[in-house]
Amino acid sequence: MQGKKIYQEKLFLTFQLSEHIPADNIYRRLNELIDFNFLYKSTASYYGPEGQKSIDPVVFMKLMLAGYLENLVSDRRIINALRLRLDIRYFIGYDLDEELPWHSTLSRTRQLYGEEVFTELFKNILKQCIQKGMVSGKRQAVDSVFIKANASIERMLEKEILDDLSIYNQELASNEELTAAKIDSDEKQGAMLSKGSKFTNNTQYSPVDPDSRLSIKPGKVSNLNYLGQVSVDTASHVITHVQVFHADKRDSQCLPAILVRVADTLRENNLVLEEIIADTNYSSGNSLKALSAMDLTGYIPNTGRFIYEKKGFTYHPQGDYYECRNGKSLTFKGFSENDKRYMIARKNCMDCPFKDTCIGNRKYMVVKSTKDKPYYDQMHLRMQTKKAARMMKKRQSTVEPVIGTLVNYLGIKKVSSRGISQANKCLTMAAAAYNLKKLLKCKTKLDEGLQRMVKIVAYTGNKVHKKISLMISRQINPAVTQFHHDPNRCHLILTLGYQS
Structure with missing residues (x-):
């Protein structure tokens, strides 16, 4: 006999939310695993003793985590999903008949809290991962990812035009008779003026998000981005640190700051950092010196500009000079930018049998070497070992899949907030959500x-x-x-x- 379902909405209904959430549901398990009550103390300084009650800090953070776990990239989508999901309602402690927060409340609260609140939540989750034995702390793999900013290249202005426009807008703000539409039209006019010139970070920047920077990857179009740095423990792929930088910075410029933060975080949990794995983009004199200063062993392929041995010339570190095949010495003559210059005059090479293939018609034979050559030499020799080859494979199988997960499944392809501080909060929460999944x-x-x-x-x-x-x-x-x-x-x- 064919069945037919007839639906008639009941006027009264007895419903207990906890009875309809499965025991293996991720949000039910998170409620049992994590105690979020420490957030009340962390956020107490942001509120006064009087006034209208704010959204519960625990509810706010849980909604942020749910947004990244569900790959919901906007606050409006988080609230819309909340209306339809019983498990997320149970997670934040809202019953069926309770009024949900407005999406704008989430945006304002995110701007209100400082980065330290989000970092504390991330460290709390990381601490539980460490207590489970998931983090060794000994070896960390570091890599970067461009995070698209919530700004458009077409709206970029020339810096001189933007300075004049900001002064003009301040004058207009004091005059109540002029409308905001007039200001918008002036901004558009400024953007049109900048279209004819080449876009660079030195000449243009975004009035919408001044912290964003133009950056480009080979084979891809230029965008306004942020540069996210991710450190991953190689033991079980747990994220130990994330940090956002301006996108016009090189990875090598970011590494010294990352090393300090990662080492401090691990030290707080009685773990000792010993080794760092990264790609060639992190190679620089400052990076190698930072590793040496912190007594860390790095596995970072040297940049292509570094030459370990100059063919036909032998370096003597005792006297700081190069010796050619004919026994002549090229002495140190000074610095050229970051390079050391070793030179010999043509008059010393007149009787040399290798003159035609070496100095040729030049007045001087010049050999350039970086002033940080001892650090590069040490790294070059280390990278020739079998362990270094294993470390490079481990880096590819450790940090790169983690970044792929953050971008494709945890909402880090683009940030909806504006400003480097807000971008840092978003990346921190995405990393916390990732570690929660690993913890479960x-x-x-x-x-x-x-x-x-x-x-x-x-x-x-x-x-x-x-x-x-x-x-x-x-x-x-x-x-x-x-x-x-x-x-x-x-x-x-x-x-x-x-x-x-």
Whole structure:
């Protein structure tokens, strides 16, 4: 018999939200895993004792996380999704009949809070990852990604025009008779004037988002972007640090600041940073000196400008000079920008058999070398080892997939907020959402591994095999396995841990 569903809306309904959220739902598990109450203390300084009540800081942060977990790139879309999703309502603690926050409230609250609030949430989640044994801290892979800004190249103005326009707008603001439409038309006129010239960061910038910068990748069109830097632990691909810079900066200029922040974050959790893996874009004298100053081992291929050995010339570090094949010395004559110049005059090469293929018709033979040559030499020799080849493969399989996930699935392809501070908050929350996913997966994985180990120990009795002890030490919190050398204690701890 064919069934036919007849829907008639009930006037009264008894409904308990928690009964309709599955136990394995991600938002239900997040509520059980993370205690967000520390946010009340973190945000207390942003509110006064009187006035209208704001949105709950915990609700705000949960909505931000839900937005990145669902790849929702705007506050309006977050609220629209919230209207249809029971699990997100349960996550933020809103019942079916409660009025939801306005999307503009999310934007204003994001602008209100400082970066330290978002960073504290990220570090709180990272700390739980560390406590689960997911982060070794020893080796970090660093890479960058361009994040599209919420601004258009067509609206860029020349810097001189923009300066005059800002003064003019201030004068107009004091005159209530003139409308905002007039200001907009002047901005458009300024943008049209700049179209005829070549767009560069030195001559133009965006009046909508002055912190954005023009940048381009080979084979792609130029855009107004931010430069996001991501540090990933190679043990289980957990993000340990993110930071946003202006897009006209090179990766090598960002690395010293990243090293300090990553090392500090790990030190707060009693972990020691030892190795850094990055690509050639991070190679520079300042980067290599920063690694040396912090006693870190880097695996960064040298830039193409660096030459380890000049064919036909031998460098002598004791006397700081080059010796040619004929035994003549090229002495240091000074600096040219960042390069050291070693020269010999043509009159010293008149009887040289290699004159035609070496100095030719030039008055001087010049060999250029960077003033940071000892650091480049050390890195060059290190990159010839088999371990360096493994590290480069590890970098590709570690940080690059993480950045791909952030861009394609966690809403970091483009930021809807404006300003480098707001972009930093967005990248920090996306990284926090990524680590939350890793944390949830790790919890299930450890539980399953623990269950298997309990069965093995129960089968073998009190004789715990050395291999099982090693597996326990690697997968379970070290605090749980501190007595694993005692078979009786280990059996007891494993059994109790599994039952709980």
